[in-house]
Amino acid sequence: MSNRQNSTPRRPVHARDAASLILLRGSRRNPEVLLGRRRLDARFMPGIYVFPGGRVDRGDYAHAAPFSIRDDVLTKLERHCAPRRARALIWAAIRETWEESGLLVGQPGRIQNATLSPLHEAYAQAGLTPLTGQLDYIARAITPARSPIRYNTRFFLADGAIAPGILHHTSELEDIGWRSVSEAINDLDLMNVTHFALTEAINLWREGLPQNPERKVARLTTRLNTRLITLE
Numbered sequence: 001m002s003n004r005q006n007s008t009p010r011r012p013v014h015a016r017d018a019a020s021l022i023l024l025r026g027s028r029r030n031p032e033v034l035l036g037r038r039r040l041d042a043r044f045m046p047g048i049y050v051f052p053g054g055r056v057d058r059g060d061y062a063h064a065a066p067f068s069i070r071d072d073v074l075t076k077l078e079r080h081c082a083p084r085r086a087r088a089l090i091w092a093a094i095r096e097t098w099e100e101s102g103l104l105v106g107q108p109g110r111i112q113n114a115t116l117s118p119l120h121e122a123y124a125q126a127g128l129t130p131l132t133g134q135l136d137y138i139a140r141a142i143t144p145a146r147s148p149i150r151y152n153t154r155f156f157l158a159d160g161a162i163a164p165g166i167l168h169h170t171s172e173l174e175d176i177g178w179r180s181v182s183e184a185i186n187d188l189d190l191m192n193v194t195h196f197a198l199t200e201a202i203n204l205w206r207e208g209l210p211q212n213p214e215r216k217v218a219r220l221t222t223r224l225n226t227r228l229i230t231l232e
Helices: 002-007 058-064 071-077 083-101 118-126 180-187 190-206
Strands: 016-025 032-038 054-055 106-108 128-130 136-142 152-157 171-181 216-223 226-231
Touching: 016 083, 016 190, 032 180, 032 216, 054 083, 054 152, 058 083, 071 083, 083 152, 083 171, 136 190, 152 190, 171 180, 171 216, 171 226, 180 190, 180 226, 190 216
Parallel strands: 016 152, 136 216
Antiparallel strands: 016 032, 016 054, 032 171, 106 128, 136 152, 216 226
């Protein structure tokens, strides 16, 4: 009986909702991208350079509700998730970027309910209000089923010019900073998923960040050790 139990395929771990923000700034041909190195003792992708990001928290749903997102972005996200989750994903991307880098995606203004969360307090202290409407949804990646930790990650893109602040290392990301895209691709240790999302971001950046609700979004999955990129 024990042999049968050992041979029984393990059920895949549920892929948790996650969001990541790709910030680009500078020239259209070779912009700079914000990347940080995950800690060497991290459970997921240790020592790898990544964009700021992480899983969606319960509070992201409530905190995102008052803020607007672009109609074309909502249209693309609604192909695979409800509007409430779509907004939570965008808020999570902004929150994780602040938590992991110190940068706030925002513009001068006054945020309501300044004591609602640490992020709200950070906006209030900086005299900024969130710019949720400036994020574009550009790619999705789902961790392979065999992985013990799985994420269903949506990648967003924004101009780094709208993310002021002072960069600092955090408990999540070390060696965080702006690097030219050419340096990132040629010199840094990037996972396939990071390279995939960065390629999508660069292509759109060079097109001038077009707002097109009909644009298909690339999705990266893995089946039988083969990378599959489909459009959805």
